[in-house]
Amino acid sequence: MSFNPLAEKGIPLDRQLRSWSELNVQPYNKKEVDPYTRTRIITMNGIEVEGAFFSHQFARHTADLDISRQLAMVRRSEQQQQKAVNWLLPGDESALQTTIGYEQVAVDLTAYLARTEPDPYIKQAFEFGLLEDFDHLYRYANLLDMLEGKKAEDITGRLTEIMPGRPTAVEHRHPYDEVRKPSDRTKADPLSLLHVLTLVAAEQQTMNYYMNVGNIPINPLARGLYLEIAQIEEQHVTHYESLLDPNASWFEREVLHQYNECYLYYSFMQQESDRRIKQLWELHLNMELEHLRLACEMLRKYEDKDPEAFLPKDLPEPVKFETNKEYIRQVLANQVNLTGLGTEFVPVEQLPPDARYFEYQKIVNAGGVPSEQVIEQHIQQVGKDYRSETEGAHPIGSAT
Numbered sequence: 579m580s581f582n583p584l585a586e587k588g589i590p591l592d593r594q595l596r597s598w599s600e601l602n603v604q605p606y607n608k609k610e611v612d613p614y615t616r617t618r619i620i621t622m623n624g625i626e627v628e629g630a631f632f633s634h635q636f637a638r639h640t641a642d643l644d645i646s647r648q649l650a651m652v653r654r655s656e657q658q659q660q661k662a663v664n665w666l667l668p669g670d671e672s673a674l675q676t677t678i679g680y681e682q683v684a685v686d687l688t689a690y691l692a693r694t695e696p697d698p699y700i701k702q703a704f705e706f707g708l709l710e711d712f713d714h715l716y717r718y719a720n721l722l723d724m725l726e727g728k729k730a731e732d733i734t735g736r737l738t739e740i741m742p743g744r745p746t747a748v749e750h751r752h753p754y755d756e757v758r759k760p761s762d763r764t765k766a767d768p769l770s771l772l773h774v775l776t777l778v779a780a781e782q783q784t785m786n787y788y789m790n791v792g793n794i795p796i797n798p799l800a801r802g803l804y805l806e807i808a809q810i811e812e813q814h815v816t817h818y819e820s821l822l823d824p825n826a827s828w829f830e831r832e833v834l835h836q837y838n839e840c841y842l843y844y845s846f847m848q849q850e851s852d853r854r855i856k857q858l859w860e861l862h863l864n865m866e867l868e869h870l871r872l873a874c875e876m877l878r879k880y881e882d883k884d885p886e887a888f889l890p891k892d893l894p895e896p897v898k899f900e901t902n903k904e905y906i907r908q909v910l911a912n913q914v915n916l917t918g919l920g921t922e923f924v925p926v927e928q929l930p931p932d933a934r935y936f937e938y939q940k941i942v943n944a945g946g947v948p949s950e951q952v953i954e955q956h957i958q959q960v961g962k963d964y965r966s967e968t969e970g971a972h973p974i975g976s977a978t
């Protein structure tokens with residue numbers, strides 16, 4: 579069944595506004611929620627946050643009041659969507675428990691997009707990032723066990739394994755080695771453009787989240803772990819955003835954002851197991867169809883460009899949250915020793931001894947590394963680290 583969002587009719591913009599009581603949704607029950615319903619919610623929150631902030635940046639770069647007014651109108655709707663989505667998270671889920679959900683998103687979303695990514699360089703970039711968020715999940719899971727006596731596998735539902743990835747301590751690279759080669763929208767597969775935009779939004783929201791909740795704990799080790807991983811999320815945003823096409827115009831970017839929102843709401847609506855939340859995805863899809871129509875109208879009016887030139891003919895295969903255990907184990911076994919060198923990925927052993935990587939490592943890792951300390955403390959307290967290895971021993975025998 580094909581679905582072309584450019585040909586579908588949505589909800590008119592003036593009928594999209596909702597009341598406070600409608601937006602103040604009933605949160606999910608954290609004991610009963612499907613872990614992938616949680617990850618879909620976290621993903622769509624990140625997508626809406628990017629939608630709103632992108633629109634603000636666009637507005638700051640135009641002097642045309644008609645454009646600013648239309649952006650403000652659509653943005654108000656995006657902001658209402660963000661509230662309806664993010665308010666599904668319940669107040670009795672601690673920030674650290676939600677953090678496990680954020681890293682599960684980073685792992686299974688990145689793995690799925692890598693598996694389905696047509697461009698070999700972009701696929702490599704996704705697999706590179708994947709192993710790092712996979713390690714974050716393990717570090718936070720150990721913190722969760724120590725601080726709250728809770729097992730992260732009860733949040734991830736054992737759909738995602740929890741064990742060391744590329745150790746966070748070695749992920750700290752010089753900023754120059756985080757900048758990748760940009761895409762060219764006139765040549766790229768449209769699916770690649772959508773994949774990259776999705777990961778930019780997801781990683782950016784993770785970065786924002788740690789920037790804001792990382793100073794809430796009293797425990798100094800918890801504060802340290804959040805700030806250390808928050809800096810990696812800054813690297814990840816740099817890494818993914820540098821894959822976007824820097825020559826796309828503001829109007830083209832607006833179209834791509836709205837198209838991607840349609841794509842993801844459509845995808846998650848297909849997959850959603852919770853009936854009430856499925857209805858929300860469907861409602862938001864119908865709003866996005868109108869956002870997309872308006873964005874395409876602006877592109878034609880102000881730049882005389884055809885949106886079909888860089889969009890897919892029909893929606894690509896839906897994005898799915900599903901378990902990626904075997905795939906991740908393979909990537910882990912083959913790529914754990916990679917680091918960044920300029921725009922490329924190379925085994926760390928191949929770096930020259932005077933590489934800027936080592937200089938950067940020396941500065942930031944001086945005086946102790948929270949992501950190592952959290953494991954050391956867990957071992958001190960319980961005799962071993964916390965893991966959820968559902969498919970057998972770690973694929974790299976010597977892993978800590």
Ligand SMILES: [Fe+2]
Pocket residue numbers: 626629655656659839866
């Ligand atoms: Fe939206």
Ligand SMILES: [Fe+2]
Pocket residue numbers: 681684710711714784807811
């Ligand atoms: Fe992460």
Ligand SMILES: [Fe+2]
Pocket residue numbers: 684711781784810811814
């Ligand atoms: Fe990340």
Ligand SMILES: [Fe+2]
Pocket residue numbers: 629656836839865866869
């Ligand atoms: Fe939108």
